[in-house]
């Protein structure tokens with residue numbers, strides 16, 4: 353869809369171009385660099401990978417095998433709603449007390465690490481569900497090593513269970529099933545295992561290779577054994593990292609704290625992060641001023657598979673953004689600036705919604721027959737007058753639809769309606785109120801405000817004439 357918009361062709365054309373190359377794609381799929389180049393060429397475009405150029409300067413050096421040390425697995429919990437994902441994460445968080453340390457994990461920073469009795473560690477991503485998992489993957493972040501898929505034994509294998517399984521499989525992440533709620537009278541774990549078998553997912557009890565354990569996230573029954581199975585699976589993966597290098601990893605979440613500034617939770621995946629390091633994360637950068645773990649304790653260093661919240665970035669990077677430590681603060685700043693510029697340019701090029709400026713171009717391409725308008729005005733009279741005039745602008749080729757009209761300021765709900773129906777918002781003697789402007793910017797909705805009826809009509813007419821212009 354994005355590449356279609358950039359080249360001003362329809363999505364169907366891109367899909368069929370891919371098909372002729374023997375690649376089946378859907379609208380929201382990302383194409384690899386090679387396919388992109390071939391497809392673009394078919395439409396007479398040459399692809400230039402601008403990001404790649406920027407990223408080259410921070411390309412990561414391969415670690416020598418002798419520098420690699422075992423690291424903790426990073427685990428995501430997925431499954432159908434109400435099957436007990438949150439309960440399981442809470443149980444593990446609350447029950448885990450590191451030897452010699454009193455108190456459990458107090459801070460919700462988006463990820464946490466636990467140490468089992470035998471000293472082995474597991475890192476959990478604290479946002480359950482495959483939406484977060486997939487959002488991260490969509491941004492190119494591969495964070496999860498193992499997926500725990502929770503299935504309630506008093507229920508069935510539900511649609512979201514299947515989705516979670518597909519998402520884990522698509523990412524090539526091994527699954528450990530947690531058959532939950534076995535404390536319940538109505539629980540029937542065998543039925544679940546049978547269901548999995550019929551999906552070609554044979555768990556151990558059924559003679560297969562996939563790990564599974566019956567648990568109760570409520571009483572804690574079986575949770576320890578489940579985690580042992582996770583560690584067994586991790587052993588097979590031989591997860592390693594090099595603690596003796598500049599840190600790299602992924603942003604888990606970030607927000608603005610009124611007192612402390614931008615707080616970002618990051619997961620160190622390789623190397624060791626230290627206070628004073630210059631971090632580049634997505635379009636943000638800054639010197640690490642402080643680091644805290646999930647227990648709220650200040651720390652000075654964080655090695656592989658450690659989640660930490662850091663202070664010092666100049667903004668809030670997005671979940672799934674990669675972070676790197678650079679030797680040179682200036683370079684970090686420059687790359688961050690280049691990335692934001694690129695992001696702005698890209699958002700203009702891949703605009704999802706229509707603007708008045710865009711209408712002419714789209715009509716010339718022949719893929720635009722309807723112009724949806726949401727009209728807000730200060731008094732009934734002006735709204736009616738404009739409705740009339742706008743509708744009269746309809747031609748054989750372009751139908752003007754006033755999908756909503758009312759007296760009053762432009763609200764957030766108007767913007768959401770515009771977003772859902774790809775409409776332009778026109779305000780007469782009224783302005784956006786409250787959150788409307790911010791949401792419109794985010795949703796890329798065009799809001800035009802006028803105080804002269806004639807101007808409003810003329811602008812729309814110009815836009816539509818643009819539509820009908822040159823060779824038509």
Ligand code: GDP
Pocket residue numbers: 431432433434435436437438439440480532533534535536567568569570571
């Ligand atoms: P999520 O939507 O997958 O995160 O599910 P929750 O963790 O919010 O759990 C949904 C409901 O099931 C809650 O009311 C939990 O208390 C309950 N629940 C979760 N695990 C168990 C369990 O092992 N046994 C029982 N009896 N109830 C559970």
